[in-house]
Amino acid sequence: MRLTHIKKLLTAPKNAEQLFLVVTPTSLSLDKDYDWKDGRDTFTVEVWKQKGDDEPTKKDMGDYSVHVFKNGSSTESVIKRNTNSFSVTASRSDKSYDVRLKVGEAYVHTVTVSVTKDGTN
Secondary structure, three states, X not given: OHHHHHHHHHOOOOOOEEEEEEEEOOEEEEOOOOOEHHHOOEEEXXXXXXXXXXXXXXXXXXXXXXXXEEOOOXXXXXXXXXXXXXXXXXXXXXXXXXXXXXXXXXXXEEEEEEEEEOOOO
16 A cells, blocks of 8 residues: 555556645743834745646645644634735733645645744743
8 A cells, every 4th residue: 555655656647636735933932021022923825836847836725724733633713715925913821733635535745833932931
């Protein structure tokens, strides 16, 4: 079974389309006073499509959704359907966010954003 799966991957068409996430930044920091470093408390989520070796695009994306989970939880904090760019404001009490791209019934790409703390009060 596993060998068959590997063979399918190796023989996949070169013009296959895929959707993927671009999340910036992937790390947010709090200083010792729990203020956001550089005043940055948000991260931007973008969804792109690429076909084979072509340049990535945001056109003709099809049906997808983006889900954001806090601190490894199964509870979604943000969900966007067919939205290819948006921002998420982080909370000082959260440690991480998992941003997941879902096409059909499957998650096809995940990016984790961490929130780090630089000392204690």
